[in-house]
Amino acid sequence: MRGAIMSFGSVSPHHHSGNRRSGRDHHGPASPVGGRRVLALSGGFALSGGLALSGLFALMLGAAGIATGAExxxxxxxxxxxxxxxxxxxxxxxxxxxxxxxxxxxxxGQTNSSVRFVGTGVACRLHSSDAGLFQATLRNAGTVLARARGGASDDVMIAAR
Known part of the structure; x- marks a missing residue:
């Protein structure tokens, strides 16, 4: 499921949640299937290795990715x-x-929580009718991509690519 919410977790303002990799992504690492290794791609497709035709297909797929500028x-x-x-x-x-x-x-949701997405970019609009200010942060592997503060009935906009 590309572009869907992947998991919820709770964070404290002083704790970095979701920054540690458990070794498994939503799609998991390459896994052996029938004696061959199969690489699961983000879109639910799979490529298998071991055949010369597969290598040619992978080469063409890589060239297509470069030509289209796919991220x-x-x-x-x-x-x-x-x-x-x-x-x-x-x-x-x-x-x-x-x-x-x-x-x-x-x-x-409620503050002091996190939501995990998988994609090349995320743009969010957050609104709270509660009379309080909050901070929204977008992160990738511990790196802050964007940060925004707001609230008190005003929308908070945040985006990262």
Whole structure:
């Protein structure tokens, strides 16, 4: 499921959640199937190795990726934090994948939580009707991609590519 919410977790304002890799992604590492190794791609396709034709296909696929400028999907984590109390919020996030397809995910949550997406870019609009300020951060592998603060009935917009 490209561009969908992958997992929820809780974070504290001083704890980096989702930055450690467990060795498995949503699609998992390459795994042996029938004595051959199969590489699962983000779109649910699979390529198998071992045949000369497969190598030619992989070469053509790589050339097509270069020609189209396709980007590689990566995990991007949205963290929403409030230092004083929990605030309820609603979010609408557009997640773009490596093929240029954009999917919209709408959800509700509370501050001090995180949402994990997989794609090349994420753009979110967050709204809280509670009278409090919160901070939204987009991260990839511990690197802050974007940070925004707001709230008190104003929408917070945040995007990273």
């Amino acid at each position: 590689v999907d990566r995990p991007i984590v949205l963290e929403v934090v409030h230092l004083e109390e929990r605030l309820a919020f609603q979010a609408s996030c557009d997640v773009t994948d490596g093929l240029g397809t954009t999917r919209t995910s709408r959800f509700a």
